[in-house]
Amino acid sequence: MPELPEVETARRGIAPHVVGQQIRQIIVRDRRLRWPLSKRLEKQLAGQSVRALRRRGKYLVFELATTEMIVHLGMSGNLRFLVTPLPAGKHDHVDWVFTNGTLRYNDPRRFGCILLTKHADNHPLLRNLGPEPFSDSFTADYLYSTCAGRRVAIKQHLMNANIVVGVGNIYANEALFRAGIHPRRAAGRISKARLELLVEGVREVLTAAIAQGGTTLRDFVGSDGNPGYFRISLDVYERAGLACKRCDNAIKRIVLGQRATYFCAGCQR
Numbered sequence: 001m002p003e004l005p006e007v008e009t010a011r012r013g014i015a016p017h018v019v020g021q022q023i024r025q026i027i028v029r030d031r032r033l034r035w036p037l038s039k040r041l042e043k044q045l046a047g048q049s050v051r052a053l054r055r056r057g058k059y060l061v062f063e064l065a066t067t068e069m070i071v072h073l074g075m076s077g078n079l080r081f082l083v084t085p086l087p088a089g090k091h092d093h094v095d096w097v098f099t100n101g102t103l104r105y106n107d108p109r110r111f112g113c114i115l116l117t118k119h120a121d122n123h124p125l126l127r128n129l130g131p132e133p134f135s136d137s138f139t140a141d142y143l144y145s146t147c148a149g150r151r152v153a154i155k156q157h158l159m160n161a162n163i164v165v166g167v168g169n170i171y172a173n174e175a176l177f178r179a180g181i182h183p184r185r186a187a188g189r190i191s192k193a194r195l196e197l198l199v200e201g202v203r204e205v206l207t208a209a210i211a212q213g214g215t216t217l218r219d220f221v222g223s224d225g226n227p228g229y230f231r232i233s234l235d236v237y238e239r240a241g242l243a244c245k246r247c248d249n250a251i252k253r254i255v256l257g258q259r260a261t262y263f264c265a266g267c268q269r
């Protein structure tokens, strides 16, 4: 599933090709995404220029002349910018045709979405999202205030997009290991000093993933191959039974909130 680092990498790869460019034509081959594509999409978008391309959580927001377009990649979506035209494949559902190339949306499972709205930040999908993990609002003080009195497991709290966006399962596991916090610990029973380590841990793992994404950037603009999601070097995720890199205890696996959860009982409390 595309997570924040993949979406940010897609944004960085696509933006130089589309910002300042005019959409000449939209080709829709299948309207059945998570929500059916508006029948007016083609008409509303044709002729509009892309003023900016920003990211909010896992949503891409194309700022156009008179509207904003929200794109979410769902479970299996990807965007590629084709400098030279390629015949559309089975799951290539939408093309935005520019003078300098074509932006193509591919999504085998069709859980993604493409929506037009006046102000994306006010859209129901985006308006209740928590702060961006790299923003000045995501601090230990902030996290501490959201945890106060909460008995929910810190890992589930951290993965709640209303608290902070972009911390998917892999990153939550890895950030908690770095901070030395047990994933099942009640959110309200963690000191501010330890939450400070968690804030740092979240930023470190996301930074590492985005940095690694930079090396695969060309995949998002190339004419061949799949984008392929990238992974950081992992300390605990999918390492059940293997030795902890810090203390040699075996990494444990539990299921928490229906998600695979990995931790070291020696290092995390």
Ligand SMILES: [Zn+2]
Residues within 6 Å of the ligand: 244, 245, 246, 247, 248, 249, 264, 265, 266, 267, 268
């Ligand atoms: Zn350990």
